[in-house]
Amino acid sequence: MNATALLFMGPAALLVILFFFVPVVITLGLSLTDAATATGLSNWKWIGLDNYDQIARGSFTMLIIRNTIFYVLVTLAFNVVVGLGIALLSTHVEAKAGGFFRALWLLPRISPSAVYAIMWVWAAAAPPFGIMNDVLSPVGVAPRDWLNTDPWVIVILVNGFVGASLGMLVFTSAINSIPEDLFRAARVDGASAWQIVRRITLPLIRWPVLFVLVYQTMSLMASYEYILLTTNGGPGLYTTEVWSLWAFHTALSNYYGNLEFGLGAAMAAGLVVIGLVVSFTMLRLFRFDELVSDPRVEIT
Amino acid sequence: MTGTTLPAPRAPFRPQTLIPYAVLVLATLPILVLYVWLTYSSFFPRIEGFRPVGPFTLENWRFLWDPGSVDQLRNKPAIIPLTINTFLFAISTSVVVVLISSMAGYALSRLPFPGRRMFLGGVLLLHSFPSVTLLIATFIVLRQLGLYDRLLGVILVKAAFELPFGVWIMKGFFDTVPWELEMAALVDGASRLRTWWRIVMPLVKPGLLALGILTFVQGWNEFILPFVFMPSGSQQTLSTFVRAILGEGRFVDYGLLTAVGLYYVAPVLVLFVVAQDQLMRVYAGGVKG
DSSP: OOHHHHHHHHHHHHHHIIIIIHHHHHHHHHTTBOOBTTTBTTSOOBOTTHHHHHHHHOTTHHHHHHHHHHHHHHHHHHHHHHHHHHHHHHHHSOHHHHHHHHHHHHHHHHSOHHHHHHHHHHHTOOTTTOHHHHHHGGGTOOOOOHHHHOHHHHHHHHHHHHHHHHHHHHHHHHHHTSOHHHHHHHHHTTOOHHHHIIIIIHHHTHHHHHHHHHHHHHHHHHOOHHHHHHTTTOSSSSSSOOHHHHHHHHHTOOSSSOOOHHHHHHHHHHHHHHHHHHHHHHHHHTTGGGGOOOOSOOOO | OOGGGSSSOOOOOOGGGGHHHHHHHHHHHHHHHHHHHHHHHTTSSEEETTEEESOOOSGGGGGTTOGGGOGGGTTSOOHHHHHHHHHHHHHHHHHHHHHHHHHHHHHHHHOOOTTHHHHHHHHHHHHHSOGGGGHHHHHHHHHHHTOTTSHHHHHHHHHHHHHHHHHHHHHHHHHTSOSHHHHHHHHTTOOHHHHIIIIIHHHTHHHHHHHHHHHHHHHHHOOHHHHHHOOSGGGOOHHHHHHHHHTTOSOOOHHHHHHHHHHHHHHHHHHHHHTHHHHHHHHHHHSOO
């Protein structure tokens, strides 16, 4: 690498090495040790695959796997269906109005997660406070303290309303890039709105849909920020605890005071490997080669 | 719009054309209600469902001018230093990301060097990689570097996590700049660095601004990183402060909480209204389709 390129790439390369490459190696290495608050960062020792063994035999492991699968699948369905619905509707109505609705859907994504979480916790509060009860009791849902009685409903809604905007943005730009002639021709032929969606729009945006499905499955598996801020895995023991939050609680934040870095790293290692494999597959799948043509200015 | 300017005669009004609007309004209502209600709650002593109990008041906002009188804020850092901390964190993250991304983005757009393809692939890979899974190891790295529990450490981690997105976006902006101008400068003997800074950077100002605003907002909003990597009180940010009030159990003063929340989210909402076009453009470009 020549000096100029090194100068321009150096700072970025340094940050990527320090905070991506090194942590990946550390995660895998740490997962083979017993490092914890109790051992400190100097008195730990290698313990082979004991951490993985402990996870495999853990009495809560199956519960947490079930929670994670439930959380990822239901949130994903909400995100993709709602995101697709908003994209289809907002491109169907007047452009200005469509843009306005899309901007509103972006609000949860651009708001601080802590504030967005407050709004849901407050809305879900027990009678007489929360508005969810006000809205739902006229349709026959008994008033309740949602975070305690139905924590999953809140977890799914909180994540669903944030996540839907990703699909909305991707699908909107995909729909807008479909030539207008196709729609016009279909209308002239007397196709109904549903037929146009079913026969033209959906087949033409199947790649973006696939992209969002894969990308969002992976990021839902890794994400726990909104769960942490609303139920924090509760109420009670591990009711809404998912895998990534479990790793976080084990290694970085728990009430027992002993942070088990090694064990937590073993839990995170699975997610890191899945993340790398899926990201790499997406790179192949979504035609990386076309994106990296060679630069044109070649004077050095 | 008048009928005469339309290319085709307008279709006769049919009630079905309103259905998409109705569905959109209905689906969007929860979001709208949440934000309106946040605002509303902060100006009443107590709210039960949609009904305020008691008269309009600024009582909930006294954390701004008389924090000593708010029970829940005892033993918590004062709001103004917290705001300054949050702002410093956001603006530094933004500057670091914009500067480093535009250097790397320029190199990837213009310079042929060994490993370029690999680096581009790496940037895209990291862009979709869920970096939050690396938190435990990042904790170890910060401890080893002596940057744990310091604002600088959190800024560097946040900047690194935003970097793949920034580099990719900036490369895209540089790709659209015609290269004749910089070719002329280079032929005249100007250095690469000087050409980049004096000639090319001014041409991508809209891109720099858009990326800068977006990373500022991301930094302003960040919760997990300060929460985990800056545990001691003096350097907290607004997000960890809000979480500390929220996490105090069942007897939360929601009047106070909504006022603090609104105070915290207001700058973002203003930025969003002012710079919506830029933000939308980067958001749409940032998600690969």
